[in-house]
Amino acid sequence: MSIHFPETNWFKAPTGGERVWIGLALAWCVVLTLAMPYWHFKGKQNSTGESYRVAPADFMARTEKFVGTNKVGELKGVPVVQPAPGGDAYLVAMMWKFYPVLKLKKDQTYRLHVSSLDLQHGFSLQPMNMNFQILPGYDHVLTITPTISGEYSLICNEFCGFGHHTMASKILVED
């Protein structure tokens, strides 16, 4: 009984079904463990967490410079910015908007820098459903390659105060 004292010599190696199951479970845990390093080298979707310390004001200045050189239009009053393929792109999150709107080319790779000016925010690309954390003070670099063109929504999925549920933007991907 689990609530009573065990007999004195309770230490026994597992036998029968228990032994088989422990073996199977352990083998499965090994599969789970190896899957991640495998994907790290062979898979195309990894969160490497590349990041640099940055003061919010500095990050904003870099973003403004990026917008100034690469702006191609406006959408609902927000600049639309097209970074050079292979180049850097900047995205700032703040209560309760993203700045600017990005316009990317399909199958081109960008170094997308994301950071926050105030609270923690979420980078949630929909309906692709890719999610990353945005922290103030950290320049989070996502080396990203859009593989499907279209108009995507970018929403915040980290609670950031009472306007949280209005925080959204667009990312445009053309062929």
Next chain:
Amino acid sequence: MRAPALEGDLPVPEEKPGFLKGNHAGAVRTCDTTGLPVCLEAQKFIQLNAVMAVVALLIGGVVALLLGLTRWPSVHLLPSEWYYRLLTAHGFNMLIFWMIFMEIGILYFAGTTLLNSRLGSKALAWLSFGLMVTGAVTVEAMVFAGKADVLLTSYVPIKAHPAFYLGIILFAVGALVGVINFFLTIYIAKRDKTYAGSVPLVVFGAIAAAIIAVVTLLHGALVMIPTFTWSMGWTEMPDPAWYRLVWWGLGHSSQQINVAAMVSCWYLLGTLTVGAKPLNQAVCRGAFVLYILFINLASAHHLLVDPGVGAGWKIWNTSYAMYLAVLASMIHGFTVPASVEHALRKKGFNKGLFGWLFAAPWKNPGFSAFFLSLVIFGFLGGITGVTLGTQQINIIAHNTLRIPGHFHATVAGGATLCFMGLAYYVVPLIFRKEYPLKALARLQPYLFAAGIVTMAISMSFAGSYGVPRRHWDLEFTGSQFAVGFDSAAHFMMGIVGVGATLAFTGLIIFVLLTVWAVFFGKSNAGKPMESW
């Protein structure tokens, strides 16, 4: 159909090897049902903690219904401020107060009754209870007053009233004092030689939970104290990435206390309801040791798509830390039902593969709650948890509703349901009161389980369409840019509301019956509890 062999389903222990002379100095009674010694002082504190736990469950439950009805798109009940406010309250009441009060009660029970000992220290028990109640009331007051709209995680730089952080610290210190009192009880039992040999399995599991609790609560102090001093303006703000790392040392590990306590209760309820006996003590205990060694680093699962920590760190902490703990859960997932199967087969239910399962006492809410908890935790909670906590897969899951879909299966469908099952024995055995309306009590675990399963699955589906967690408005009304979710996501959110309503029905029946039983129930003092 109740099986005849299970009449009077409480197995009175035939033998009690190991019990020596107790150290109670008179303040003890012998349980009229199990024959176990009950320390009266411990009994009082078990009762006090259980009452506070049920109060927290009630608050958290009422709030949960309102939240469920808010996320149901066609109802959308609460205004946004109140949605976030009550979401904060829901997290604290369910994940922290209900669980920890219950667990302190379980520790006192395991340390005294199962070891034939008196409670370590009455003064410490009062101190613990006083601090926990003060802390909990402070947090509730701050949250409901709108001074702490920061959600459970209170990720800096978002800031709450200093009293909110102070309340958390007081509660954590109180819980730590309770855990220390448990260790003191074990020390005294050992010193006074109240028992011989190894401690029972349930006590072993409780010790595992208590060790994890110490580590957890130290993380709590480590993160909450600098956050408190920052909120007072005395120190700089803690670094947001550091805060997340250490906070989850509290946040995730506290759920591992629940896991260890829940698994202990599975063994306990297995014994109480069908006389189950672990097939191999070494295997069960070994699995608990794996929990102690490997579960605390689960903090990393919340940082898998974070900046500040690299891929190597993420992968290492996901695999080495998690998968041996996963192994432990998979082992318990075998040994617990195997002990039930073995016990029932010994009673003669030997027909086919599952004859024992059909013959199990499904009308006993202690059994149904326990077994449903086992199934929901394993099939829904466990599988989703490991998958979402896989480093790269987290990219398509982080902060979506898939996460609450997972942890409602573990914490609500698993631990909470299991503790409800425990209550169906705690009230008759410790409060010595009979439950009224037994037919309703028999139905209750099924209602709650059905609601939670419905909710957890629909949340997971909605999350896989990208619906964020902790979010008031799927329509993004008032947003600069329109966001359209798949109509399937909207439909799933409706099912979330339905599931929440159903689960609430099960929860409120549990609370009402329990409160009724405790305060107005028929006393069973002097005779065995009525059979379920």
Next chain:
Amino acid sequence: MSDEKAAEVIASEHEHEDHKTPGTMVLVLILLASFAIYYFANWKALADVWHVR
């Protein structure tokens, strides 16, 4: 019955105790199968999104 005899009976019961739990084995194998399906389905879903490092 003397204590030694009782101990003997218990010990022999232990040796011959039938620890076969085939029902549980089937249950846990179903668990493992669902686990594997769900787990690999998620890798598949991950493979379909944008590339990121």
